Amino acid sequence: MKLLIVEDDPIAAEVLAQNLESLGHQTQLARNGLEALASVAQDSFDVMVIDRMMPKMDGIEAIKQLRANHNTMPVLILSALGDVDERVEGLQAGGDDYLVKPYALRELVARLEVLVKRSQTVMSPILNDWIEVFDLRLNKVSGKVFRQEKRVLLQPQERKLLEYFALNPNQLITRNMLLEKVWDFHFDTDSNLIDTQISRLRTKVDKPFHPPLIHTIRGKGYVFSHTPDVLA
Structure with a gap:
């Protein structure tokens, strides 16, 4: 798993990161909600572990912002605040699970694995060699693309971009994200590369x-979505 750990206590954060990395997982640290949102904007993670009480932006507000940005990454709240009302508030804000400190590492890892597995099961549109989402089908082997059962002819880079979407x-x-995942550029560029490819893809697919x-x-x-409601 690739995890984003959001914790303002540097010792607690480092201990958790070391424990998770010793089990073969990748971790990245953020000290508050603002740093967490910045990290999510730059990279993708399988799951987020976030504390509630932090400076600048607390965990609840960070989760609300995450969901407002249409990000469905699973989030586990790890907090010393364990009253029923506090747990309910965290889940209603968009958290997927809530674990009270102090915690057992084995339980934390088990909960994280369940969240990631559930997320992959729900979100993965892959069926055999086909990616099927909304009214679009894309074959990863042949490169054939259909929308509403009509064939759409795409160039290789356009197919790669559509596949990521x-x-x-x-x-x-x-x-x-597009620069890194589609073009393998690990730096920002001022070129209109993305704008051009998006425009071409829209002409053919939209x-x-x-x-x-x-x-x-x-x-x-x-956002790649079948309904405009996701933008609300």
Whole structure:
């Protein structure tokens, strides 16, 4: 698993990270909600472990912002605040699970594995060699693309871009994510590479059909969705 640990106590954060890494997992640390949102905007994670009480932006507000940005990454709240009302508040804010400190590492890992497995089962649109999402089908082997059962002819890079969108439906996808995952660029670029490819893809995948699937979130990136409600 690739985890984002959001904890303002540096000792607690480092101990948790070391324990998880000793079990073969990857970790990244953030000291508060603002840093967590910045990390999520730059990279993707399988799951987030977040404390509630932190400076600048607490865990509850960070989760609300995460969900407002249409990010469905599973989130486990790890907090010393364990009253029923506090747990309910965390879950209602968009948390997927809540574990009270002090905790047993084995239980934490088990809960995280369940969250990640559940997320992959729900979100993965892969069926054999086909990716099927909304009214679109893409074959990863042959490269054939169909929307509403009509063949769509794409260039290789356009297919790669569409595949990344199709594997991450209803989630905010930043330009940096596209540069890294689609073009393998690990740096920002001022070129109009993404704009050009998005425009070409929309011409082939969106304009001949309804509704459009590729939505621009001004100043943030893109969302691949069948309904405009995801932008609300």
